[in-house]
Amino acid sequence: MPIHRQILQSIKERMFRNKAILILGPRQVGKSTLCESLLKEIGVPWLYLNGDEADVRAELTDATSARLRNIIGEKKVLFIDEAQRIPGIGLTLKIIVDQIKDVQVIATGSSAFDLANLSNEPLTGRKFEFFLFPLSFGEMVKEHGLLGEKRMIEQRMIYGYYPDIVTQAGQEQELLKLLAGSYLYKDLLMLEQINKPVLLEKLLKALALQIGSEVNYHELGQIVSADKNTVEKYIDLLEKAYVVFRVSAFNRNVRTELKKGKKIYFYDCGIRNAILGNFNSMNTRTDVGALWENYFLVERMKFQAYRGVDAKLYFWRTTAQQEIDFIEESEGGIKAIECKWNSKSVVKFPKPFTDAYPDAELRFAHPGNFEKMIGFDD
Template identity: 50%
Template sequence: MIHRLIEILIKKAMSVKKVVIILGARQVGKTTLLKSMFENEASFLWLNGDELDVQNLFASISAERFKAYLGSKKIVIIDEAQRISDIGLRLKVLFDSLPDIKFFATGSSSFDLANNVNEPLTGRKIQFNLFPLSFAELVQNSDLLTEKRLLPHRLVFGSYPEVVTSNGNEISVLKELSQSYLYKDILTFEKIRRSDKLVKLLQALAWQIGSQVSYNELAQTCSMDAKTVEHYITILEQAFIIFRLGSFSRNLRNELKSSRKIYFWDNGIRNAIIATFSPIENRNDAGALWENYLVSERLKKNSYNEAFANFWFWRTKEQQEIDYIEESNGKLNAFEFKWSDLAAKKAHFPLTFTRAYPNANYKVISPENVEDFLL
């Protein structure tokens, strides 16, 4: 098993009197993680929210009955908790009534939306997000040189755990992931009947990674209105399929102030949506895939290291651009991404930006120095 960095954070949370919630897309390894953490523990109760009897148990549970159900166990893990009706309220009652019990709950995508966890568990929960395997986790599992050599593979097939461990079978695994799991909770909880519209929107977004997106243009492409497009994008973001990157603007009139880019959390899922798995050397979207990979990996790194930072891209009306800007502790860091090491050596930052923000740090990231950005 590949060790997950989030395990350190979860273990720290064990000493805090809170419900520990682990969110992430299906198949990123939430169940595997918790089973590995508690496999040698005799005092935990594992409940699978996909099972009907578990759903029925929570439908009529009282603290007294649940305490009897627990026996001597001190840890309760509710897997796929999004399947249990009103799970937030149920957990609140149990948490308040059973102070000696440690509760864990995992949920894919719409757990937070469909069951209103935030309001019932305000002040009572610690939430962590689990993503597909990160560059740092893969380096830790093998070594830096091996993982750098595998970068062309990761850009095409991504880093879902089953994909990483299925050498030679990546395409079939990704097809199964993207067709069977990707939309499951969205279609169930959000009651989206027109799944063909959702697929068409995802395909349109997949073709536009690294580019600014317009809700109005997407609406025309997908035969929807702009408000529906924005709603679907919000759902897809909360389902850990995509995320948005806003534009940085402070000093200059010609800076774009309300633009956005949309990236995928996993390159393999993006390529599965458009059914394109050709080698990186034969692709005209290699630069966009490199950009998508680096931005998503950087956000994973920040999340697992609890490094709180704001992040944007930068562009002017004259199409001057910087791929990624991060602000932490009042310091601006600007990054350009180049898949070609030769292009990296020739890269430069726009004078418009460097003059407006002279105290920022600047760095070009290519495969040669990727560890400086992701480790």
Template identity: 50%
Template sequence: MHINRKIFEKLFSKLGSGKAIILLGPRQVGKTTLVKKLAGSLGEFLYLNADEPTVIASLTRPTLPFLKAYLANTKTIVIDEAQRIPDVGITLKLITDNFQDLNLIVTGSSSLELANQIHEPLTGRKWEFQLFPMSWGELVNAFGVPSMLSELEKTLVFGSYPEVVTNSGYEVELLKNLASSYLYKDLLNFQGIRKPELLQKILQALAWQLGSEVSLNELGRTVQADKNTVSNYLDLLEKAFIIFRLQPFSRNLRTEISSSRKIYFIDNGIRNSVVGNYAAFGNRQDIGSLWENFLISERIKLLSYHGFYGKNYFWRLARGGEIDYIEEIDGQLYPFEFKWNPKAKVKVPKAFIENYRTAPVQVIHRENFMDWLLEYPY
């Protein structure tokens, strides 16, 4: 089944701009399908998969005469998995500078090498976007509200990778394959990862601490590694689109937490695969954590696809009292609390109310979350 992606129209609007269109995101989220559809909307196109050695060889530091012959009569080119091409930023710059009428569409399954290689060479020459696993809005558009509400608890366990969503009954098998091969593929080939077993330990520790604050020192003690090593691995996991971090919001009140981070997984299914727990939602002890991870990751998708330029935070006092999630845009704070149970009591910390002028704290629960994940508010 084909599911329309919300970002397609935004990508389509950038065609013909003379700049490269860069689409980043994890493997298996549908980047190839999306860019082929995008390129195909213009007619014939040249598709180059950088997982193939011949493509890598052809696009590694090519000369301009070679490129003119290689791209002869081509109006649109797709370079898939471009992070595998050494010095790919220089090659992309050469193309954008010398083939102004060419539509250049590029994907990368990690921002590891790719981000480092393209930012400087392509300054002013690119549009960069991120593709996530299926968003709640995309699924609602495809299957309808009643169907998705009935599938909510299943989504909280298995996540929303396209292949997982469209192959009911095979979720566990597909998630095991995703977690063990595709998602780690770029990481394990990256020179910064010298201890694959440490990577696994860190991921498992993060999965068990889902929704809690993570201290680098404590995490290091848990996995028996030094703070700097742990920090480097977290950075790589984030650049590979497996996790993302929330910074603490602080205006330097003495009792505010300012050093810990909250770490979430891009997808609930991947998190559950890391800990090997696919139990039905109602039989779990981590319902609150899964609900929080789902809401924040889905909100990040919504904001990203609409071009949100603000910041995301959590807030907590050292002595207790916290706000689960805060969005800040144009100097205004919008705080949110997450509860699975709509009848659960929420106590907003007095210190937060007294020290910050904010919009009222919204409580997002299973009976009112739909609008929060479907309507862009800013």
């Protein structure tokens, strides 16, 4: 039995409302499995097409409404997997939404290179867009219970939450190495801009070593022997392939707040550790604090995304190096969050921050209160 995904109900509620449904996310996070589960629940005739196949791309590129009707036939749902591989996919989806109104189209994509970008203009007002992460703490609580999944936190920080990794115990390292290779490079190496795979590998290792630290494109360039602009371009592409994401500096009231800083985190700790080839246990690692930050941040992001919470995440630092791990800004106000692996750590929030933001909610996230801190008590 596939693991139940929290996002499934939200997608189900938006079916047959005369809009395309786009499901984005990294490769191998279970987008196809999610769609198959959804379609089995709904119980209507559906057609599956895979954008990785050349004949599918040929049929759906520059397709007319007549051709699309012939392809779809009597089916009620058209499911296009890896739709970003199909040139002009946005216009094709628009034709289906506008002219074949009795058919629900669902498209999945493992990169933002085409599906998100090229579908934006044609599908304005014609789509529901969802993002599927690797499995979440909340989803695994449904499988193992709260106590059972909390006992697995160290395992998840080392091996991550990809479905194949979670469901095939004992094969984590082998599978992660395969996943980190094919998953990271399949979309990226299709791009003309990526003509130096060795540089990409060096950059990924440098980023993996710097999670939780502010990144400097010029310094990264020196590490990987590339210019600053190339580094920034490659990081942008890694972000669009859902390998990493950037967190910006928070600044509102304090003159000494950093205004242009960036930190970079990975969507999955297992992928990050596979890039470094480091699957050591937590009690022998020197990067536990950074891993805990990455793990906490992504689980908080998953919880909010699946609950439809609109919140922006930042870090905070001053020119005097006073800092707070995460700032979360939403309609409910500002939360300042410090992450420590050791629950007995003494946490003090910098006075310049508390003076400037007296109404901010101050929180301390550690493994003991993890479920509450990611949102179970919100």
